[in-house]
Amino acid sequence: LALATPPFAILPNATPVSVADRGLMLENPGFGRVFTDHMAIVRYSAGKGWHDARLTARAPLQIDPACSVLHYAQEIFEGMKAYRAADGSVVLFRPEANAARFNDSARRMAMPELPEGLFLEAVEQLIRIDRDWIPAVEGGSLYLRPFMFANEVFLGVKPSSEYLFLVIASSVGAYFKGGREAVSLWVSEHYTRAAPGGTGAAKCGGNYAASLAAQAEAIEHGCDQVVFLDAAERKWVEELGGMNIFFVFDDGSIITPPLGTILPGITRDSIMTIARADGIELREEAYSIDQWKADAASGKLREAFACGTAAVVTPIGEVHSTDGRFTIGAGGAGQVTSRIKQSLVAIQRGEAPDRFGWVRPV
Ligand code: PLP
Numbered sequence: 001l002a003l004a005t006p007p008f009a010i011l012p013n014a015t016p017v018s019v020a021d022r023g024l025m026l027e028n029p030g031f032g033r034v035f036t037d038h039m040a041i042v043r044y045s046a047g048k049g050w051h052d053a054r055l056t057a058r059a060p061l062q063i064d065p066a067c068s069v070l071h072y073a074q075e076i077f078e079g080m081k082a083y084r085a086a087d088g089s090v091v092l093f094r095p096e097a098n099a100a101r102f103n104d105s106a107r108r109m110a111m112p113e114l115p116e117g118l119f120l121e122a123v124e125q126l127i128r129i130d131r132d133w134i135p136a137v138e139g140g141s142l143y144l145r146p147f148m149f150a151n152e153v154f155l156g157v158k159p160s161s162e163y164l165f166l167v168i169a170s171s172v173g174a175y176f177k178g179g180r181e182a183v184s185l186w187v188s189e190h191y192t193r194a195a196p197g198g199t200g201a202a203k204c205g206g207n208y209a210a211s212l213a214a215q216a217e218a219i220e221h222g223c224d225q226v227v228f229l230d231a232a233e234r235k236w237v238e239e240l241g242g243m244n245i246f247f248v249f250d251d252g253s254i255i256t257p258p259l260g261t262i263l264p265g266i267t268r269d270s271i272m273t274i275a276r277a278d279g280i281e282l283r284e285e286a287y288s289i290d291q292w293k294a295d296a297a298s299g300k301l302r303e304a305f306a307c308g309t310a311a312v313v314t315p316i317g318e319v320h321s322t323d324g325r326f327t328i329g330a331g332g333a334g335q336v337t338s339r340i341k342q343s344l345v346a347i348q349r350g351e352a353p354d355r356f357g358w359v360r361p362v
């Protein structure tokens with residue numbers, strides 16, 4: 001079904017943040033706290049489809065207390081970054097993949113699909129109007145957050161007949177504070193993230209709500225992130241609260257958990273593609289927590305890293321659980337991890353040839 005893409009009405013913010021204040025806000029943006037002057041918003045109504053596309057001043061939304069997302073959490077989102085390339089142009093990394101995953105998530109949550117052209121148009125219009133919000137700090141980028149939620153005023157449990165799609169943008173630096181070389185993980189034994197047949201592969205807000213108690217447990221134990229095991233056997237390593245995971249072995253091979261109940265990360269897919277093109281043996285293979293401990297102790301496992309849009313590529317130094325802790329390699333950033341990060345970031349930032357056709361000028 002080819003849905004028409006409505007044109008965007010462009011209504012610039014009449015009172016944007018001043019250049020001086022913006023400069024201060026971009027000095028040390030952190031992650032997800034600094035927002036730009038505008039947002040994109042499009043409405044959906046059953047029978048009418050997508051309509052009223054606007055690029056307008058970022059402002060609070062008015063929603064009814066019976067708005068269905070507030071009760072049944074019919075909500076999905078995406079995360080992607082725009083970078084300022086060395087030549088001053090602005091580029092996106094594989095935004096078509098985010099648009100496609102957004103629609104995969106929409107189908108799982110019984111929400112209407114969004115034409116990919118409309119998704120890309122909303123993101124690109126917002127970047128163009130707010131391009132001065134890309135921080136110049138090392139590792140800085142504009143994090144785009146497209147999302148859609150159910151907006152019908154009705155308390156019955158059914159797919160909503162009304163939705164809002166929005167894109168907001170946040171000027172960001174590194175996701176993990178403190179610039180440590182490697183992060184520590186807490187193995188969640190009590191909580192799981194996703195069961196077979198559940199919503200683990202969808203990027204829906206509910207998955208993150210369900211991860212927060214486990215993440216709080218990780219923080220209580222002095223760790224940076226929670227790592228989840230599978231829900232059926234409580235044995236196989238799946239992913240982190242907001243990142244996928246890779247393991248690097250002494251024979252140079254790499255494995256990452258297979259798809260199914262995890263989020264199909266675009267960073268994960270990109271790393272697999274780069275590694276294979278560079279002649280590394282890379283397998284999608286289940287890896288158990290017991291094997292992880294044994295391989296870390298024997299030295300067979302040399303490195304492990306987390307990856308995602310927000311986290312980029314982050315080395316994992318230590319793993320803690322109820323029965324103790326273990327260190328991976330020397331506990332810092334390993335060589336293979338550093339090389340993979342470098343290759344990926346260079347493509348993302350337009351510093352290396354775009355050998356896979358992933359970079360999209362805005
Ligand atoms: N897994 C989870 C649960 C995530 O939230 C994310 C972040 O988006 C990822 C993995 C990595 O996905 P991507 O590389 O597409 O950002």
Ligand code: COI
Binds near residue numbers: 241242308309311
């Ligand atoms: C992202 O990387 O885009 C995410 O959604 C993960 C979250 C930890 C910010």
